[in-house]
Amino acid sequence: xxxxxxxxxxxxxxxxxxxxxxxxxxxxxxxxxxxxxxxxxxxxxxxxxxxxxxxxxxxxxxxxxxxxxxxxxxxxxxxxxxxxxxxxxxxxxxxxxxxxxxxxxxxxxxxxxxxxxxxxxxxxxxxxxxxxxxxxxxxxxxxxxxxxxxxxxxxxxxxxxxxxxxxxxxxxxxxxxxxxxxxxxxxxxxxxxxxxxxxxxxxxxxxxxxxxxxxxxxxxxxxxxxxx
Amino acid sequence: xxxxxxxxxxxxxxxxxxxxxxxxxxxxxxxxxxxxxxxxxxxxxxxxxxxxxxxxxxxxxxxxxxxxxxxxxxxxxxxxxxxxxxxxxxxxxxxxxxxxxxxxxxxxxxxxxxxxxxxxxxxxxxxxxxxxxxxxxxxxxxxxxxxxxxxxxxxxxxxxxxxxxxxxxxxxxxxxxxxxxxxxxxxxxxxxx
Numbered sequence: 137x138x139x140x141x142x143x144x145x146x147x148x149x150x151x152x153x154x155x156x157x158x159x160x161x162x163x164x165x166x167x168x169x170x171x172x173x174x175x176x177x178x179x180x181x182x183x184x185x186x187x188x189x190x191x192x193x194x195x196x197x198x199x200x201x202x203x204x205x206x207x208x209x210x211x212x213x214x215x216x217x218x219x220x221x222x223x224x225x226x227x228x229x230x231x232x233x234x235x236x237x238x239x240x241x242x243x244x245x246x247x248x249x250x251x252x253x254x255x256x257x258x259x260x261x262x263x264x265x266x267x268x269x270x271x272x273x274x275x276x277x278x279x280x281x282x283x284x285x286x287x288x289x290x291x292x293x294x295x296x297x298x299x300x301x302x303x304x305x306x307x308x309x310x311x312x313x314x315x316x317x318x319x320x321x322x323x324x325x326x327x328x329x330x331x332x333x334x335x336x337x338x339x340x341x342x343x344x345x346x347x348x349x350x351x352x353x354x355x356x357x358x359x360x361x362x363x364x
Numbered sequence: 365x366x367x368x369x370x371x372x373x374x375x376x377x378x379x380x381x382x383x384x385x386x387x388x389x390x391x392x393x394x395x396x397x398x399x400x401x402x403x404x405x406x407x408x409x410x411x412x413x414x415x416x417x418x419x420x421x422x423x424x425x426x427x428x429x430x431x432x433x434x435x436x437x438x439x440x441x442x443x444x445x446x447x448x449x450x451x452x453x454x455x456x457x458x459x460x461x462x463x464x465x466x467x468x469x470x471x472x473x474x475x476x477x478x479x480x481x482x483x484x485x486x487x488x489x490x491x492x493x494x495x496x497x498x499x500x501x502x503x504x505x506x507x508x509x510x511x512x513x514x515x516x517x518x519x520x521x522x523x524x525x526x527x528x529x530x531x532x533x534x535x536x537x538x539x540x541x542x543x544x545x546x547x548x549x550x551x552x553x554x555x556x557x
Contacts, residue, residue: 145541149522176548183497184516184547190406192398196416200394203424204387 140167144174148181198331198339202302278322279362283332285342288315290334297330297357299323304333325364329357375439383430390430394423397440400518401447407513408451409458410502418454422447437527444520444528448510455506493551500550504543511536512543 143160146152152160164171283295293311296304299321309317309332329349331339341348345358375396381389401422406415425446426433433442501509501517514520514528515536522533529536 141545145537145544148544149537149540173548176552177544179493180497180544180547180551181516183493184501184512185519187407187494187498187517189399189403190412190415192402192419193412193416196398196402196420197391197394199416200420200423201387201391203420204390204427 140170144177147174148177195337195339202296202304202331202339277364278324279364280320281323281360281362282318282320283309283342285309285317285332286315287317287334290315290317292335293317294333295319295330296333298328299330304336323362325362328360328362330360331357376435379430379433379439382427390427393439397443400440401443404444404447404513404518405451407501407517408506408509409454414454418450419447422450425450441524441527444514448528451510452506496551496554497547500547503550504546508539508543508546511539512547515540
């Protein structure tokens, strides 16, 4: 590196002493070639500091959330914490009697009204949102859930949620006439959050979901409660 | 990136909550740093979609590695480091055989300028400088680009850059110098064309 170039670089990096800065500026004043090289470099530095900043797209935060898949861990941790956390119980005899009575009535009601066998039933499409039908294939009961989204302009629609590790490539919806997209999936009873993914890039919550939940990034996931 | 003391205290609380799998807390950290990390990735890879993908990978990696984060460095420095490594990995995969380490200073400078397409119609106005500079940054060798972007686009000090990149200050100054020089030459050439 030539001595003059070194001086310019040290000037730009703020590495010169006050005396050296004065000396440098005096040389610049008398040397047009050096002045030009210096000003060209100053222009680069000044323009770089003012380059326009990109704002992250709307999909960015929801996709980070889906990749993190925080919720299942978080829920488990919270449940575990609830079960294992030490606490002081305050015994209230009257309250306990009421709770026991309610439990007895609930069990009796279940015994009286629960069907011997739960069977699959047809699911009407006309409601729009996630709809459920249940069956009992042996020991592990699952519920068929039909997901429905009206998107006439979409080329593809899939669903990502707690049930498929937020993988939008795993569960595709099929298109039917009028731009209605549907998928039927079997789920164990539980509470799930999910989002539709349109054309592989646009994440939207189910507009007909009965409930939403914050995704931790300012947006809302749709919530689906599956019960037998 | 300047954060005041109160901001650092808040950040420490968010990190502590994130360590307990509090998604809201980590979400706030992501929101706080999303723009910075997306922009760093964008300047490194030159493509918005790829930049957002790399930024996502950065945050996912950070969340997973959070238990290993020690407050010896700032959270932002740690995040920058992860992002810089993600970008390097991406560049290596994109251009196999042309590692980010193997750059010959003068050879690259000469080749970069010689390969530049110049047309008579290309007149550089004041408004065009930023656009030209943006594109010229993409033509810098990755190591110079990384150093130049951190120094002059992100406005970091050499000390912070040293911590992020694990490279000594003199080497970083040389890379920034070479980056500035190439950019200056390219812009000057365009002006004269």
